[in-house]
Amino acid sequence: MNERRPQDPTAPAVFVKTYGCQMNVRDSEAVLSRFVARGYRIARSEEEADVILLNTCSVRDMAEDKACGKMDSLRARKRENPGLVLGFLGCMAQRRGGELLQEFPEVDLVLGTQKLHEAPDRVERIRAARAPSSASSPEEPPRIVDIGAEAGSQNQVRDHLPFTRKASAFVSIMQGCNMRCAFCIVPVTRGPERARPMEEIEKEVRSLAEQGVREVTLLGQIVNLYGRRELPSRQGRSPFVQLLERVCSIPGIARVRFTSPHPIGFREDLIAALRDLPPLCEHVHLPAQSGSDRILRAMGRGYTRSRYLELVDRIRSALPEATLTTDLIVGFPGEEEEDFAQTRKLVESVQFDQAFIFRYSPRPGTSAAARADSIGEEEKLRRNHDLLALQDEIALRKAKQIVNREVEILVEGESRKSAHRFQGRTRGNHLVLVRAEERWRGELLPVRIVETTGFTFYAEPVLVGEHEEAPLPTPPPLGR
Structure with a gap:
């Protein structure tokens, strides 16, 4: 593997703090790689940074609150060092745009999800305006907001940090989502589905393998719907399965994962790929969100409880040893006790190895946020704790079956x-x-x-x- 190359200690330093999902982690690495290409060094902490960027998440209120709280804590640092560049990137930046500059006068930069690749250019413009000029005084630095759409922006998340020794890597294969689930802000913050060319993804993975990476995880908002609008199916194999076949054939790649799929795009060709492609790992993350048909309809999920359970049966028939994980939401508007009971029964029936359980958080701009039949926070918390306790019991029992293996x-x-x-x-x-x-x-x-x-x-x-x-x-x- 390549070793980390020493960084120039005199170069300006950039620090990126990431909130949210694996796609945000991947975006942050791509942003940092562009700064490194410009001669910046990666700061080990906020204290030594000349540029601090928060790559944000909008999936829940808590994620936004954390990012805003962190920026609040940086106000004093900016007063001590007026040359420090502060910025918001990503999903919250996309959703809130210019209002973040009003709320945080210390912030210099707000870049949306389709403009992340321009972060070094924008930071350089801000820093240049602050530098002493021949006219003896620096100009007033700009405060930049850019949340516009950009054609081909999905192709910009391709660069990885050079000379880092790592065993696994994330690879973004698409951006955006067309599903419009009632609770989800992602179509607003990430835009419509846009797939990267298969050849470019393969080239990226080959490069990673040459650097010693042994495992790649393919990322997309609904990863198994990759290329459904841009690329043809061939011999009964979806574009996503075709991509999996190509990635699994790359020398040096011992393991391939993907996240997050949607049940409606989980067809027989994908189940067969999980069974037949040796590098493809026996782990399926399959978001259920609810076990109630009534709530699933209200969420706009596009499947029923019975269809979900049938899919689980098909996956386990093909892969008896598969690890199955899921996402669940409690307290969706209108969720009655019987609906919650159906979710509990789904968890008991499937016996997930792990479940990520969240209290519903209304997101402005989604259809669910306009509903009047919201559930109280205390009740959401009760259901959350109850379901967590059930899942923890299941997870421990299943985990003990692996001891001594x-x-x-x-x-x-x-x-x-x-x-x-x-x-x-x-x-x-x-x-x-x-x-x-x-x-x-x-x-x-x-x-x-x-x-x-x-x-x-x-x-x-x-x-x-x-x-x-x-x-x-x-x-x-x-x-x-």
């Missing part, structure tokens, strides 16, 4: 919580911790699971090369 993990690097451990993931996307050994970084490592919290697994390596590894010391008590 041998599995393969891709070692990603240092654990976020323990300096003496590395973390990796199974093909089923279970997070596994092993002791830190530099030679394992970026490698596929066979391990034996020895303990679990239900969400995190502790393991010891087995049979590395021709020598059996010594067992790990007893892991620390869970929760430490």
Whole structure:
């Protein structure tokens, strides 16, 4: 793998803080890569940064509140250092636009989702206006807002940070969404579906493989609908399955994942691909959102409870060992106790390995936000805790079934919580911790699971090369 190249300590430093989904994580990396190409260095913290950009999320109120709270905390830093450039990027920037400049006088830049690639140009313009000129005084720096649409913007999320040693990478294959679910702001913030050319995606993945990346995750708002308007189906295979076949054939790519799909686009050709393409991991994230037909209709999801359960059965028939995860919303407007009970029954029936459970948050500009039959926050919180408790019980029971089994993990690097451990993931996307050994970084490592919290697994390596590894010391008590 390529090693990280030392950065020029005298170069201006940029810091990007990311909120929200994997697509925002990928966008932030693409933005940083463009700054690095301009000669900037990546700041290790806000304190050493000359430019601080917040890449924002609008899916829920809480995500926006966090970004606004962070910008509030930067006001003092801007007063101490008037040359500091502050900016909002991404979905909240797209939704709120110029009003963010009014709310935050310290902010210099607001760039929407289709303009992220222009961040270095806009920052350079702001910094140049502040620099002393031959006229002895700098001009008044501009405050820039750009949330316009741009044709081909989906093709701009292609650059990765150079000379970083990583085992896995996100690859954006499309932008936008045409579904218009009643609760979702994404069609407003990301625009309509736009697919990248298949050849460009393949070229990007080949380049990543040459840099030592072993696993790629293909990203899209509804990833399995990739190319449905721009590209033809061939021999009964959708454009997305054709793309999967091409990516899975790239030398060096040992694992391929994708997120997030929609149940209505999950056809037999995709199930067959999961079964037949060896690099394609046995992990399916399948958002259900609700177990009530009445609420699913109100949400505009396009499927019924029974169709969802039939799809789960088809996936598990083809992939008995598949890990199945989901998204669920509680407290959608008009959700009665019986509707919530149906969601509980869906969770009990499917036995998800993991579920991301959210309280409904009204988003301005969505059809659900205009409904008068909202659910009180206290009741939403009760349902949220109740469903979480049920899912935690299921997850722990399923996780214990993996203890003492041998599995393969891709070692990603240092654990976020323990300096003496590395973390990796199974093909089923279970997070596994092993002791830190530099030679394992970026490698596929066979391990034996020895303990679990239900969400995190502790393991010891087995049979590395021709020598059996010594067992790990007893892991620390869970929760430490």
